[in-house]
Amino acid sequence: MDPRTTSRRSFLSLAAGLPVAGAALAACGSSGPSSSTAQGGGGSAAAGAGAATYWFLSGQPQQAIREDSIKRFNAANPGGQITTTEFQNDAYKTKIKTALGAGQGPTIIWGWGGGGLKSYVDAGQVEDLTSWFDQNPAQKERRFPSSFGAATVNGKVYALPAETVTPIIFYYNKKVFDKVGVQPPKSWADIMTLVDKFNSAGVAPFSLGGQSRWTNMMWLEFLLDRIAGSEVFQKVFEGKPDSWSDPAVKDMLTKVQDLVKANGFIKGFSSITADSNADLAVFYTGRAAMMVHGAWTYGTMKANGGDFVSGGHLGYMNFPPVDPATDKGDPSDTVGNPGQYYSISSKASDAAKETAKKFFATTVLDDTENKAWIGSGSVPLVKGVDSQFPPGGDGDFLKFIYNVSANAKNFAQSWDQALSPTQAETLLDNIAKLFQLSVTPDQWISNLNAVIGK
Secondary structure, eight states: OOTHHHHTTOTTTTTTTOOHHHHHHHHSOOOOOEEEOOOOSSSOTTOSTTOEEEEEEOOTTHHHHHHHHHHHHHHHOTTSOEEEEEEOHHHHHHHHHHHHHTTOOOSEEEEOOHHHHHHHHHTTOBOOOHHHHHHOHHHHHTBOGGGGGGGEETTEEOSEEESEEEEEEEEEEHHHHHHHTOOOOSSHHHHHHHHHHHHHTTOEEEEOOGGGSHHHHHHHHHHHHHHHOSHHHHHHHTTOTTGGGSHHHHHHHHHHHHHHHTTOBOTTGGGOOTTTTHHHHHHHTTSEEEEEEETTHHHHHHHHSTTTTTTTOEEEEOOOOSOTTTOOSOTTOEEEEOOEEEEEBTTSOHHHHHHHHHHHHHTTTOHHHHHHHHHTTOEESBTTGGGGSOSSTHHHHHHHHHHHHHHOSOEEEOHHHHSOHHHHHHHHHHHHHHHTTOSOHHHHHHHHHTTTTO
16 A cells, blocks of 8 residues: 555644554555445435535545535535445545446546556546636635646546645754754755765665655655756656756766765665655664654654654755756745546536535535644644644644745645656655665666657
């Protein structure tokens, strides 16, 4: 399972006493769906000509928030009810693909955007929502602009950005930095200088759960965006031949291997897993000075790291520029999960489609739902929602996540979610080999070019 699919959307839940590991197991199991009418008072959930269906993931606290939104919508719309079916993660990925292929999918499709959405678009399975956004400009205006990248295919919008944002963060251990007498990096040259200084002080520069592969990927995502901007990966996403042959890609790959060769990561990083949170423990115990990881790790570090978080020892920032003088990418850009995405089946009846669109316009990310997301320790992708964050402590972290997400000119979706399953597996396999120094940059590029568009 990919722990990001659940934990990345509730990064304070451990601090609030909810065990994320348990929630992740609940969401990533292999059992089948559970159905709910989600009635909001009056009538069957299937009542009315505009009856619609909605499939989404189980697993708390997200499940309860989604259920409440449907219940409130149904209470206000007795003539156009929505029936829900909840799936655990792996079961959902299999079921939704099969159902859509057979023309039997739900009216409203919960998803991750990116590569999965593109496959739906290519098969003509989802509604083009571009004109709906044109007719409802406030719905686009109130969301972070960067959230629409993973919802857009060939210049048209096919999904509603929804729920929450979880960018990848450059963390640093203030206690270790103070002990060694150094400052956070402002460039790639600074990072390499810090590598030497921390190694000399007997501290690993970076923690990394390299066995999980997608943790390594975060480094490439940031480096390529900083060096070249978003255009190179966009060409890969669009399936343009030999897109990985851009010179910036070789620069990115070479820098990563330079970092590995300089002992930039904790010894044995390729056998450390992110699933067990062993990489986090290496960081908050001071055995490593820095870590590039998701916002969802904050809660785990607060719950398990003693006074590391509560004592103000955790530092965090956006990934620094590579070379401020030559970078083509914007330093405000980020990567990770720019949102979750709701699409409408092209096979649904016109009446069901209208019910779905009414749900989008009246209930998704309304004030009640936003408060629930914030209460779960997440940042809804809505402009101005930061005014509802608690003061100090966790609120400061939420504010940081909000600012990174709201101000990003480009919020790149994690590559393994943006690409097709075939490309994603080849990508992850070659990333692991890259960090293990068992593939050269040129070999990496050739291997990835071979699966573009597949």
